[in-house]
Amino acid sequence: MASGIWYSNQSYPGIKICKAVKILENGEEEIVGISDTNNSYHLGRLPASYLIPQDDPQYNRDGSSALGVHGYMLNSRCWVYDAGLALLVFTHAGDYDLCREMQGRLQTEQNSDGSFNFSYDLYIGQLFQGYVRTGAIGWLVWGMCYYALETGDLTYKPMIEKAGQWLLSRQVTEKGDPRYGLLTGGHGAYGDDYSYQDIEIEWCSVEHQCSSLQALAGCSLVLGNTRYKEAAELIRDQLCLKCYDRENGRFYQGINGGRTDVAWALDCTTWAGMLITSVIHSDCARTCLSTAKEVYLTEDKAIVQSSVKEHYNQAYSSESTFSGFKPYSDRTEDYAGAPDLVWTEGTLGYAALALMLGDIEEAAFYVDECIRLQNCDGCTGGLIYTTATYGSLPWEFHVWESVVSSAWLYLLIHCQEVLFPRTLRQVYYMAKITNIQDERPEGPAVSS
Numbered sequence: 001m002a003s004g005i006w007y008s009n010q011s012y013p014g015i016k017i018c019k020a021v022k023i024l025e026n027g028e029e030e031i032v033g034i035s036d037t038n039n040s041y042h043l044g045r046l047p048a049s050y051l052i053p054q055d056d057p058q059y060n061r062d063g064s065s066a067l068g069v070h071g072y073m074l075n076s077r078c079w080v081y082d083a084g085l086a087l088l089v090f091t092h093a094g095d096y097d098l099c100r101e102m103q104g105r106l107q108t109e110q111n112s113d114g115s116f117n118f119s120y121d122l123y124i125g126q127l128f129q130g131y132v133r134t135g136a137i138g139w140l141v142w143g144m145c146y147y148a149l150e151t152g153d154l155t156y157k158p159m160i161e162k163a164g165q166w167l168l169s170r171q172v173t174e175k176g177d178p179r180y181g182l183l184t185g186g187h188g189a190y191g192d193d194y195s196y197q198d199i200e201i202e203w204c205s206v207e208h209q210c211s212s213l214q215a216l217a218g219c220s221l222v223l224g225n226t227r228y229k230e231a232a233e234l235i236r237d238q239l240c241l242k243c244y245d246r247e248n249g250r251f252y253q254g255i256n257g258g259r260t261d262v263a264w265a266l267d268c269t270t271w272a273g274m275l276i277t278s279v280i281h282s283d284c285a286r287t288c289l290s291t292a293k294e295v296y297l298t299e300d301k302a303i304v305q306s307s308v309k310e311h312y313n314q315a316y317s318s319e320s321t322f323s324g325f326k327p328y329s330d331r332t333e334d335y336a337g338a339p340d341l342v343w344t345e346g347t348l349g350y351a352a353l354a355l356m357l358g359d360i361e362e363a364a365f366y367v368d369e370c371i372r373l374q375n376c377d378g379c380t381g382g383l384i385y386t387t388a389t390y391g392s393l394p395w396e397f398h399v400w401e402s403v404v405s406s407a408w409l410y411l412l413i414h415c416q417e418v419l420f421p422r423t424l425r426q427v428y429y430m431a432k433i434t435n436i437q438d439e440r441p442e443g444p445a446v447s448s
Contacts (some may be wrong), residue, residue, distance in 0.1 A: 253334075
């Protein structure tokens with residue numbers, strides 16, 4: 001495709017859209033890219049979170065029909081949680097140039113208050129209202145911290161510090177508040193019809209606390225500031241005091257409206273189960289493992305093919321069935337009608353908890369199940385996200401190869417210790433970053 005520059009002496013109100021068009025041999029035009037006049041792509045690349053087959057109804061390269069909104073193209077979207085995981089993978093793999101390119105781009109996307117939006121278009125950058133989520137930023141900041149700690153490259157320290165300060169600003173500091181010590185959820189919300197509400201998110205999600213603990217621990221080391229370490233310790237303590245459901249051997253979903261959110265979500269139990277070993281005896285973590293298997297395990301699930309838009313999948317298939325873990329339980333009304341499918345990200349989260357507890361065979365079984373899914377017909381090397389598509393709110397699960405599941409699989413095979421590192425014993429990094437001392441009292445011994 002030839003390159004060229006197009007000029008116009010006419011200007012009209014609204015977004016200026018540029019489309020890259022390829023002329024086919026038969027004279028037809030094929031749109032191969034889209035941008036507005038504020039193209040961010042030259043500032044650095046971000047990974048597309050999903051590899052969407054071009055025949056899928058959700059694939060929309062030019063944005064003409066994607067929810068009727070320019071730029072709402074899932075095939076060119078990067079969620080910052082996925083970007084954080086990609087930084088962990090590329091740092092461990094030694095792809096430092098790619099890490100620098102990603103972080104260079106992220107510098108241009110960071111909001112003035114230090115936060116990042118939940119997702120970005122690969123070409124255009126920020127597209128929508130200020131939808132921000134604390135947990136996603138936690139993963140991104142931990143990915144940036146891990147790169148800095150492994151390489152000693154502190155080029156992006158100012159970006160990390162701004163984001164770290166934003167995370168600290170989310171912590172509830174009033175001791176009489178039921179959410180004391182926890183981080184609030186972020187900003188912005190979407191209704192069932194995707195209408196945007198410009199509101200502060202006051203609820204405190206267990207998942208967000210787990211995700212942000214990594215970031216705060218990383219900030220304490222990269223920035224040499226004990227304030228982050230103290231904030232992380234308070235979160236850990238309050239997470240166990242207020243959100244651990246001792247009767248059911250799991251963690252609640254969070255605290256919402258001053259009340260405990262008792263909904264059943266897999267990652268709240270597996271992710272928090274990995275962190276609880278840094279606070280109290282590992283028997284509690286083992287109880288979380290047992291509860292997760294009892295409640296969320298789903299077996300003999302096929303990869304579902306369908307031509308119905310809501311459940312579309314014509315790309316991936318297998319003659320085999322698979323075992324793994326579903327994302328939600330309908331033990332309460334909160335997730336009534338939740339889909340019964342293998343969720344690879346959540347399955348690998350369960351395997352990570354089993355591995356942390358030393359249950360090597362248990363972890364290996366479900367890692368192997370995900371590798372079998374990675375090798376299903378139609379896959380190009382990535383790991384599909386689920387075994388069935390649920391294509392609209394409130395579920396939004398898709399049978400597409402995904403960065404997040406592929407990254408979790410890589411990290412569990414090669415370096416599972418970077419997933420929710422045990423932050424009470426940071427000996428490895430403290431040997432590398434010596435400008436901060438660990439003044440905390442000795443706790444129960446935890447192997448690293």
